[in-house]
Amino acid sequence: MMNNSNIKQRNRLPIGDRVSVFLKVLTMVGMMGIIPAFLQGQEKPVRGQVRDSESTPLEGVTVQVKGTRTATATNANGNFSINASNGDILVFSLIGYQPRELTLQNQMVVNIQLTAESRSMEEVVVTALGIKKESKKLGYSAETVKRQDLLQNRTVNVMESLEGKVAGLDISPPAAGAGSSTKIRLRGQSAFAGAANSPLIVINGLPMDQGARSSNGWQPAYDLGDNMQQINPDDIESMTVLKGATAAAIYGSRAANGAIIITTKNGQRDQGIGIEYTSNFTVNSVLDFTDFQQEFGQGQGGQRPTDVGSAISTGMLGWGSRMDGEPIVNFDGVMRPYAPNPNRIKEFYRDGTVFTNTVALSGGSDKGNFRASFSNSGAKGITPAPDNRYTKRIFNLGLNHDLTKKLHFSFNANYTKENNENPPQVGAQGPGAPNFLTRMSTSIPLAAFRESAVAENGTERQTSGFQGTLLNPYFAKGREFILNDRDRFLGTATLRYDVMDWLYVQGRYNYDYSVSKLEFNTPTGRGTSTPFNNNGQGPGFNGMYHIEQAKGTEINTDFLVGASKEFGDFSIDLSVGGNIFKRDVGTFIDEVEDFTVRDLYSIQNGINKTINNYTIFRDQTNSLYAFAEFGYKGMLYVNLTGRQDWFSVLNPEANSEFYPSVSGSFIFSELMKEQSWLSYGKLRGSWAQVGSANGIPPFSNHLFYDILPNQLHGRTLGTILGTRSPNALLRPFSVEERELGLELRFFDSRLSFDIAAYEKVTTDQILPVQISNASGYTDTQQNVGSLQNRGMEFMLEVIPVKRDNFRWTSSFNASLNTTKVLSIAPGTDRFVAQRFEGNEFIGALVYEVGLPLNQLSANTYLRNENGEILLNDNGRLLQGPVVNFGSALPKWVGGWTNTFTYKNLSLSMHFDFKAGGKVLSSSALNGLRQGHTKASLIGRREGENGVVFDGVYRNGEKNTIAVNPQDFYTDYRNLQIADPFIFKSDFIKFRNIALTYNLSDYVKNKFGFIKGLTLTASCRNVALLYKDLPDYDPEAFASSGDNRVGYEQATVPTTRNYAFNLNIIF
Template identity: 50%
Template sequence: MTKKLHPAISPGSAKLIFFFFFFSFILDQSSAQTVAGKVSDATGKGIPNVSVTVKGDNKGTSTDPDGLYSIGAGPKATLVFSSVGFITMDIAVSGRQTVNAVLTAANKDLEDVIVTALGIKRESKKIGYSATSVNTEELVKNRTTNVGESLEGRVAGLNITPPAAGAGASNQIRLRGQVGFAGADNSPLLVINGIPMDQGAQSADGGGQMRDRGDNLANINPDDIESMTVLKGATAAALYGSRAARGAIIITTKSGQKNQGIGVDFNSSYTTSQALNFFDEIRQTQYGQGQGGVKFTTQGQVQGNGQFGWGAKLDGLPTINFDGAMRPYTAHPNNLTDFLQTGTNITNTIGLSGGGSKGSFRASISNTDAKGIAPTNEYKRTIFNLGLNHNVTDKLKLQMNINYADEQYINPPQIGTQGDGIVNFFNRTPVSIPLEAYRDNAFDPVTGGEYKTNGFLGTVNNPYVPIKSGQKYKEERNRLLGTTTLRYDITKWLYAQGRFSLDRYNNFVENNLSNATGAAVLTNADGTYRGSYNINRTWTTDINADFLVGGNHKFRKISVDASFGGNTLRSKFQNISETATNFTVANLYTISNGTVKTANPLGFAESRINSLYGLAEIGYNDLLYVNLTGRNDWFSVLNPANNSKFYPSVSGSFIFSELLPNVNWLSYGKLRTSWAKVGSVAGVGAYDGALTYGINGTLFNGQTLAGVANVNTVALAPNPSLQPFTVTEKEIGLEVKLFKNRLLLDVAAFDKVTTEQIIDVNLSTASGYSASKQNEASLKNSGLETLVEYKAIQGKNFNWSTSLNNTYLKTEVLEVGTPSGTRLLLYFNGTGNEFLGEIRYTEGMAMNQLYVKRAKRNAKGEIVVGANGRLIEDKTSGPIGTGFYPVGSAIPDFTGGWNNNFSYKNLSVGVFIDYKFGGTVLSSTLLNMTRQGLSTLSLEGRETGIIVPGVYNDGLPNAGQPNTTVITAAGNGLQSYWSDYRNYQIGEPFTFKSDFIKLRSISLAYNFTSLLKNTAALKFVKGLSLSASVRNLAIIYKDIPGLDPEAIQSSGDIRAGYENSALPTTRNYNLTLNVKF
């Protein structure tokens, strides 16, 4: 089987497209004498992005950030200066080479225009729901490998958490909470140049090797983004139908500007990443390897129990190690950070843009080469982007967008797991062993397998072994996004539009597991070599075709804007994989070398959604606007008798400031309200609604049909009554601008209820099935979002603007379905996962509720102990009768961010702080370090012993009396005491709030363009700037010790609130150069 992943578009084709559009537009340009100057406002401050054109000609350009421009124009030409919010001005050149312009602000402020559903641009005053436009300059100044991470804390209602998971990792993105139980897709819909798609996070959310391999936002280069809009509520996204039940993020990439001429822009960015070491807060450095307060004295003792740090006080004397060598008994607290490396990221982008009187284009290519902080972890990405707008005739307009991304994820680190997890190893080995001992003695010289460093070989493995043995995980992925739109203006007020889009995604995974990893021997019982080799290939294709007919008209004081359209979506999925084990030749990772092969048959799924939709906006006198939308979807995955779903919405906005023209301090005021009902079939497979059959390779008499395995065993009973779950949302909001638009206040309250949630309900196996999908559960999210923006200082040279956004979110489980009361999401039994506790949905409580057991208590609530003075397991108490008690939800109640921007002449500085409060986290890292004697929590009583606060248990001679029994370190007493916490699943000491306040980023930028005045370089260089930024600068406040509160292991919801050996978060230093020609 070939390993090469063929791109969806050939490099030769990409070049032809590029040069075709380049020469098409360059022919529209002509040369003339150069006229330069500055465009400023009434205060003398330069105005950026002013369109400067030659009247009656195709030539055009735009001003740089300082208001400077340069254009070819004849001595008798007339220049036209135009910009949103200013009165257009014509100035004759009259033979001059310098022409300055001072623009006058328009008498009536033009409201912001945002991109809404279906790509329709609308004035913000006309919409009756929450929609936030993201400042794309902030994304570039504070750049991250995945653009989603840059949004963290910047938009009210948008909760983003980036897992500490290596280069190119995904992000957990939630808009106004979860619309479904964990396991469903709760991330918002992404719409890129009109193409709707899921976030597609390839996260470490359980199963497999727990590696994070990014998401679909990684396909977007921040340098290519023209605009980004976050549609928060169901009303905002209702026109996208079932796929937008959880909100939407609309991204439009650049396609040049009319009359700007030919231009080139170049961005070069270099980032270094350093691991932040918080483990010093919890790692004890006083006692070394051993048990019962004494050192080990033989190699066998170390190899059998070397994971324990219950030894003697560190004294610097030579002590036996796992390899038989004698090394000083001293502390080496930085083994983890010394093992990790400095991460790097180099991204270069070059773009070519042009624009004439009939259209514009922009083509760009970017390359990213990143190395993570984990050795051998790499991420490589190449993105080609093309945007084109062209007026074929006065009435026919063509728009085309192509985005092609090629990615490689190489050895993303295993996180949140045992085995080869890096953090798992170093946090679970004593501090007295130096790093070089593990590095130089990875392999046993006798067996050739992994040197046994401790008694947990197989679950706590030396990370140098997979590195030195060539173990490799590589995932190659390419994606082609293409959209072509034709719009025909039938009349001045009526148009028809057709659009076709393609989303094609190919993925190839190659993974080999070393025969030496996690085992002391290299061979199996049959003499073949250990290890495994797996290849996996996936193809997905989404084809969208839609039409839209729309028109607008004004009847005196009443305006009407209406559209009607339809869409068909065809989705196709294919997957095939094969695994080989028991190799004939050692370290030769091919399918043919394996003596045991497992081939999964071709997986295939195809589905379709057909849709019709309409929208109408009715306005009265620029004062009142009412919007109505409706969409009907027909789903192929549901029973034909039950496959239709209608989604209505209504919203309104009241511009009350129009009634108060004499209130000078009120610049703008709007009340808005909305109601919507949307639905989704997320979680329903293409054939879940049909009765399917498996292949049985065993025939009547027990003989096996050659080459046929038992596959596709039917476990899911079809449900012909299954229907989409429904999300109903209500919202009310207020937006005011005060003191000549210097102060903005935006408040929104929402209430969102999910009903008829689709869940798997267990069935009796006597039925022949194990489960059936049913419409049963319901959830509720409600909250309050606020945004305050203030232009504190507006001077000629110095400016300061500040903004604060905050979200309060309350979640509640209304119904969990069958069986009622509570539904288990994830259970950690303290053995396989080395943790304790449960994550549940419980009726009447917040979502993702964390449960742990407590030490047993008597009727008075006092902790009781046994005759040995140790804790006793609580097996039956608690609100759900299993001994587990709720300790809080993993979902934070409050999230927000405070952004400050300062500018002085050409220098700008940005400072951003964000915060989260109210969430709860269970720390597996601290549990395991403590029970093994490796954490500071285990230091108590090392010399004198401890007495557990409590009373003796009933049935003892001294029942009810205060405990006086001392637990000593000798005889493994303390070790047994702390092991009880794991064995009895007592999670109280390891439960913390995930609250934090972070100095998230500081950025500094300087624009050198004005320094090029009167120099020859100005003829070629139109803009020159340099920016620097630092991300994750400091944690101002946190509750959990030794860890970053955001050190989650997954972008999914299943393990939310569960911390287990995630990589350290990183502090990132970035330097970016931007040049425009």
Template identity: 30%
Template sequence: MKTKFSGILTLFLAFVVQLSLAQEKTISGTVSDENGLPLPGVNVIVKGTSSGTQTDFDGNYSISANTGDVLAYSFVGYTTKEMTVGASNNISFSMEPDVQAIDEVVITALGIKKEEKAIGYASQQLKSEAIADVPTTNVVNSLSGKVAGVNITQSSGDIGSSSRITIRGVSTIYGNSQPLIVVDGIVMDNNTYGNANSGTDIPNGLADINPQDIESVNVLKGGAATALYGMRGTNGVVVITTKAGTKKQALGVEINSTISFSNPYIFPDYQNSYGQGHSTSYFEYVDGFGYDLGANGGDGGTDESWGPALDAGFDFIQYTSFIDNPNNPQAKPWVSNPDSVIKDFYETGITTDNTVSLSGGTDKATYRASFGLTDAKGVIYNTDLKKYNISGSVNYDLSDKWSVGFSARYIKSTSDNRNAVGYGDPDNQIGQLVWGARQVDWGALRDWKNLPLVDTGNGIMTPINWNLRYNNNPFWALDNNLHPWERNRWLGTANIGYQITDNLSINAQTGIDYFNNFSETKRMFGTVDNRNGYYSYVERNRYEVNTQVLLSYNNKFGGNDQFGLSLSGGGNAMVNKYRGYSAVAQQLVIDGLFNISNSSDAPLLGQSHSQSKINSLFGTGELSYNDYLYLNFTARNDWASVLPSGKTSIFYPSVSLSALVHDMLDLNSEALTFLKLRGSWAETGSTGPLGAYDVNPTYALSAFPLNGSSPTAIYPNTLWNQDIKPQRETAMEFGVDARFLSNRLRLDFTYYDKENNDVIMPLEVSAASGYTNVWKNAATITNKGIELVVGADIIKNQGNGLNLGVDINFGKNDNEVSNIEGSGVLNLTNGSLWNVDSQARNGEPIGVLYGPSFERGPNGQILYENGLPVAGDYKILGNSQPDWTGGLGINASFKGFNFRTLFDVKMGGEVYSQTNTWGNLAGVLEETLVGRETGVVGVGVMSDGNGGYVQNNVVVDAQSYYSTAYSQNIAESSVYDASFVKWRELSLSYSLPSKMLQNTGVQSISLGVNVRNLAILYKEAPHIDPETAFGTDVGQQGLEYAQTPSTRTIGVNLNVKF
């Protein structure tokens, strides 16, 4: 019996064991993201146990579990997913992104990471896809229309042209009004060191960064957000974090390749009915002093288009006559070439961007390296840009206490020929389109090497052009009058950290930004305005080193850890050195030998150097209560060497409060997910436009001789001032952040008010003093505004994987300057543009356009005399700052497809257009057709001779009318509303399903198309893009100066990950 019982017991136990083994099984599967791409590093645990694993590089995993167990899947940035083990041994699915996680961590000042819910000021962060999906050669342009309160202006459509960024208006009259740029903790110089008015437009510094290397861009807007950066953060801060490796990730390789094609898409509307000449003297011009048949056959006496009708059966000897037969030119049909500008003058720009990166990590280290190459050809013939971008970073945990990190980045940007810009530059060939002849066939002038040579003066021979008195053959000039440019830049950082206790740590970091910049201007013999050649060489070298130590403490205390305390303090030492050299040969001995020693006269030589320092101490703290109330404070003191001795100290305090009302009042529900009220106050300041030695008596070297001696030492024109004080800004900000329907609807509203006092500027003094200006604290600037950011997930991960989201941003800023001493007026332009100045005037926004207007009658009608408009007084014609800016972004995904598009809006403000001025004066624009045959009767009034006014009824010839209405005596005629609505971006990509790539070694493949500047949907300014400006300085905004037209870019992109 006992034996039988033992046998039964043995069989029972074996059955139980077998049943247990049958219930426990191996679950495997693949976890992917919302686009179907594998997600490596996803944590997978059996809920309620310590059993767990992670997905591998291909998103695959396997884990032992019992039927009925719950598997929890979690990954940073995605909603945690729970799946119950059933009959199947495979569980595969896509995780859902948690893009609006309430506990999202953002990078704040000095690289300090904070929970988004804890900060008491507005900031806006863009992820890498918002920057890289529609790539540009300048990262600044990728911010257009995406960040509330941020205004972006691109100088022109030239490849690599400079761009300007301002945050919450203009806060200084002179000097840099753009935000501080910080890349991985390194302060980066974003200046252009070029001139879009005359010379060449050089890319701003941020254009050096490869968009494919960027992980995120965080825009810090208000004083409380930027006070920790001291005097350099007063205009806002753009914090860029680049990509890094991930711990416990195998080596991964990513290849990203894009080819794009660019063409101008905003052209003047030209008239194609009348050609070169004057309306009253064309035939005399042809036979008499225009084309001298016995000499060179190419010296056009006029470069305007008021001549005979085109396509009307006329035959004339013209420039193409000499191309066909230089020795015996024959009359040729006088015909139009309506498409020649688009077809023959401009080219299709081609840009290739290729980036290869390697990244990965172990349990103690992360690493990433990348190499990028951009090779671009501009829409202007023989203009180009190349960029080589090499970067690497390593972070390593030496132990549980010690960690180190290193990063290095080298960028070489080079061009064999930068396009000359500004109508005043003889090498800017756009001027021939703005003021020129409408019968020109530009294609006939392209092959300049095989064109007849003509004498341009003193026996100097150059290829024929449609007009050689005022213009060279544009293609000869673009091939020979070159503007080479090169910039080499090194960015590097090294840091070391030590975890003293669980709550206390210290970190030390040093970073450097160094570049050298070389540019040349080369002009051959025969160049208009430089018949005997010209050569200039400019070299700039600059480096800045920042060394920082930061001690940080974090702890919780009180019952149930109700209170949280974070404290950080430290110091920074900054050294900035600059050295520049220049040499100019105004005439050459040997044609084509571009060397200063080839100068026929004494060359003009220049050299400058400067050094400045800022030493700083700072501290910041955060006190929280129950994780729903956060009080933050900062304090920083700078000692700046540019200020007078004994007055170098500047102190910047700030305080902010964040209250999570939904937690405080227990309002959590599906309808109201999150509600935060925030407010902040800060006092910041800066040294404005002051250079290293502006407050001290210094000498400068001059190349011009004095009493036969050269060089000579001279005092600067601006008198130093030992009583100068720093500019001070007081800023207040209030906001609300509300999220509804489980974060599917998000609203963020901000009101801000900031006032800058003691604004530093050079004020005029009597020339009898020996100076022209003196540095003074002499103005106040205020900026008040609102910002609104709205996001909505209209469709979110339905059963078919469809997602649809909308993002809207809006910013309105009111700017005003007051308390300018003396006349209350400052000219901001370096010489007026056709009698138009950008000014700062008491009671007005900075950058009002001031110039000559129409004289008007009592009811505002234009006043005429003898049929021509009368020039009136100088007055304010407009304001270069927009009334408001905004953007609308739409994004959608479906299975492997991803779609993004963006609309960019600016409303209000004005622009003065030189293209419109010259185009009307020269008779090349479409509107000048009115009255060609019948004369023009201007709309307005004229004097009745008895003190009254009657409707103007005097007929004048068209050329006289337009030459008067658009002369430099009446600039008002070319001032227009600068509003626009642009369809800015569009991208569509498809990612292959991961199952198609199994066993190939390829993790993902994505193919896409992207378009930038699809269309301008609304604008008031004719013939131009109202967005352009002729530079990045304050005084260059709202002034269009015959720049290269804006371009539309269409690209194809391939991304492969291994």
């Protein structure tokens, strides 16, 4: 048996990798040696606080000594510290507020109030390449995420906090707990392949893919997380969502689906040393949406089991007699009451917990600033068998330093170590707890499965007729494991030289290194009555052990030359740059079956090696780009960009692509200044053409060979890997997008409105196309498909109440997107992307020309010309043709947030919704045919002698024949009819509520050394207000991939999360 100590020992990385990671961290820590230099020259600090007219502390106010480069910014509590001399003039400025100047006259403490501007609605947005621009200059959609949205309702994966909060951003987290990935889509799904649909993530100038690692296979199916969970929300300074192709065009092929720009904190100049501590504790309580029938128990044909054999064969069936509490025999031979057990979900799962602590040290002088933080998260998942645990440690460092008056250096580094033990199986009918708990008869108590999981010979005791499918989770505890380790280092170094006040040169180096290790097993005796290989016919003990390790390095080296100049009423910004992107990935996989020594899971102990694979690939992209901005009188702006990419994965004779864009904005409110009701008005428009090579892996255009895992007569043999023919003519798919937007703000910005409309056409999609088997292959990849995305985004913000001590802000956003298939392959109008195959699967996910993407397709009822359902002469169903039931993709995504602020108390409530998609529920099929759902009660209640289905015979006469319910409902599976199992995937959720109390003024006056204290209590997943899918949360079955979208299977339940957060600043 595999014990915990062995599991933890196996969970460690190889010594070489640990040394490599340690040296990187040591190098990073060594950078902190320059920190003391920042602390020189703090002889006359001036401290203070900046508030607005309602006495609310203002964060991000720039405080600058006029005529110098000495500047700082206020923290979350409005506090600042800056070195200045008597007679100096301090300038206080913040976008949206009137600037103020104050001459120092021996003051050491300065408290100042800023007044909101009624007309200037300009805000600074972090755009591509980390360049900050005033929002009025942008001709495309870009939305800055509010930091409180990330901090008030914390999640282990920071992207989950944004559900329904950004127009056009669709967030779908699977119900897999801490360490899981999040599906991110901007403006819908614009490509067939799932990997090519996520936006680019840019952290401190370092571009990277989302990197979701969620299994789409049948079994096992585990969610192994993504790159976003390696970001600590406490370290985030700003997050900007660049929605359209124009917004992210300068990033080229990697940003065909937009980009999310994240900047982490670097501390503040002239701040002195500061310490910030944040602690968050979350309890995750399981939500059970199942509402199964509790009238009839285990059995079939209306009869309860009478012996152990019948108890085993009917363990998954609820077609027995009406439960009366009398003792009956169970699968283990023990007599137990024949009574319902309706709380099995909550009885099996436990409350999960997440405890996160972050400590940050920051400081600065007039020459620079720094911030270093360490975060530790420990999570206990809701799944006890096998025991799910997740830990994460993050070290983050950011610093800026003026080497000279013109030469500036910045450095950011992030090191993350993750350990995920036994993540729950998601969305699969394989050997997982969700499948078992929802398909075993309600009359069998959970204690029976727990107490009798192991047979006398040490194998899993058989509980049902589906011995290899419905597997007891209690047998897995202590025997079955899945261990996932990951170490990652991100580093960015930037050097900028200001040649003149209008001209600069910048160089940047980004380094991304990761190493991951995955191990899992099938223990001996799992799903079988014998521990021996091949039912005792072969040597050794049955079982499986799998291990894989991946190392990856991504290096980005870029340069940028920028110039900005004004000529009277005209302004011009010009930039020219280039980038070299190198990627090096190596993966090895070993898998063995059957073991010489029982319960020893290692490659050496395996008898049959089923996988022995080592893969290494390298690719490189060279790029040159330029962008220009032309302005007139601060109200008219035109932006042009162009980027040329050269790809190593393409044929050298045709490996280059060019991506242009143009955008413009017109601030027409500048011509209507006499209209007091209009605070701000802007019209924007853009066009861009970008592409993506993400669907083209290295070596896909050339033939290459692999080594067979097992030798033949002592010889190692080579083979051509796979059945797909290489294609030397592959090229990146292309995305052309147009956008038009309008921004309006009225009545001193008490009413704000933003609407955008866009059309995006994606051509040269890469799809597998079947070829003749005579070629030695079955298919090849070709540029054949095209899609069209059309949509609108709407944002509305209202301040209904704005008084001295009370403020109510209400914001609503919604987006409409439809993705239509324009073409597939020549001569092909329909393509099956994924068949939902297996023992109980029905239907498929298909692409069909002229219809919205991702159609759920399956057999329907056979109907006559009047639309009536036809039955055979025995009153039973007949199989109809295969039809499309609708797209699995939602059309509408949005949210509504209300925030009430009274003095230092803030209450925030958020609702979000999705609508317009369909879901095919395999659980509903299994629940009906096996007698578990309430729908299965029709035909066996008092006074009913069977199912008299509402249909007609072929002669047109109405059906009057009653059919045995078990036989009738089993026909749905046998005939693969899907109609009763198609539901809307719509939902409306009361997503979260948060109460925040800012005690900064009190503790500062009381203790002095404490600069800020904030307490927050919150609840996430407060209530599910509307859904159409019975028994399950329509979000729970989500996957980060696109191949199984809209297909529901047994899944881990969602949770309601109660959290308490403490933030204290010294």
